Amino acid sequence: MSISPKAALLDEYALVARALSAPARLMLLEQIAQGPRGVEGLAEKTGLSIANTSQHLQTLRRAGLVTSRREGKAVIYTLGDAKALALMDLLRVVADRNLAQVDKILRGLSDGADAPEAVSRDDLAARIAEGSVTILDVRPADEFEAGHIPGATNVALHELDRITANLQPGAEIIAYCRGPYCIYAHQAVVALRNKGFNARRLDGGLPEWREEGRQVVAV
Amino acid sequence: MSISPKAALLDEYALVARALSAPARLMLLEQIAQGPRGVEGLAEKTGLSIANTSQHLQTLRRAGLVTSRREGKAVIYTLGDAKALALMDLLRVVADRNLAQVDKILRGLSDGADAPEAVSRDDLAARIAEGSVTILDVRPADEFEAGHIPGATNVALHELDRITANLQPGAEIIAYCRGPYCIYAHQAVVALRNKGFNARRLDGGLPEWREEGRQVVAV
DNA sequence: ATATCATTCAAGTAATCGCTTGAATGATAT
């Protein structure tokens, strides 16, 4: 109580950072960023136990990163602050640029081949208007159904053939998934390029797309 | 070694967040953001022991937030990534908006009086061009000497009178200090407004000013 | 009221963290 205001403020800022300092909580945030979710669904998606999930969610709530509301007997968690997405993305940017380990992991995903630049969301919006591109949503089906980019086709990574069979060789494809931490889109791009398609990754995922006020449709 | 790439990536991102999750390290970052510093100087400024400071600095380095180089027998730490500043500021923004405790602390600083909006750095640059404003740098003298906004006057909080004696009542004053976590500027603004001056706080501190490529002068 | 379901609380354990103390390293200066 008698600590200086300066120290008290730093304690609060550190509290927010600490909430982001566990991989399990980053996973939960990634899921919540897709849209409001209940505790049980989050536990299932992340593979954490229910009690553990609940505790992590409370840590996130204390940090102001998520909010919760009761709906019947379920408690629904929602992203508490749009800046939470920006915070998650900045963590990624700093790690990507400065940690050798990250570089190694990302290289491992692409078998050493250099991946092309990600497509900006502005560019994708323009392509959608032209109708000149195939958009792949490589998230699990339930997440796709809860909301996706208009015109996108949902496909699992191991079923890419189902889609590519109908495409011209060299066709342009843009893939996206959950957001900054999702690697499905990386993997899809590698697989598609190996098949000879002009595939690229969207910069950011559905949460960033929605956050910018762009259209999202549900099934 | 056999963990999934996804988990490995999240571990790395969490590592960056963890580096930001201790108040002591946020203090160190705030200092390093002012400019390159040695371990001893940082320990002195923060009140941490030398060994403890060194350990915290290594944590920050492992996270890619700072870099170090040897200069003679001293090791100099520098901000490793310009995005580190953005990350620090986002922590503050999220905490300010969502944590009741922060609101309480900031209110405590201003005796309940509502502080005016902070002045943007663009605005301040325009005012400097006009020469129509008094700029106060309320950081310790050594930090001022190491670099400050052109035309700023350095003054300690308890010596504000030394400056205000020469000013017209109602004169416009803009105060700044270290950056997002520094409260000197808040306190200066309150004190000056109580004396009848039209005082406001600059948004951000010297690091943000410099980061934008604006001019910084040393004594 | 009673039962059911989703979530949270409480207690316990192993691992990690922040800090201290004292010794070890690495670069200069004599």
Added chain:
DNA sequence: ATATCATTCAAGCGATTACTTGAATGATAT
């Protein structure tokens, strides 16, 4: 070489964290 100085390493401590298990709470449904 020897001494000095700044920094880092290593060991040890109390406190905190992530997770588990099992019980308690709170809202619906019967």
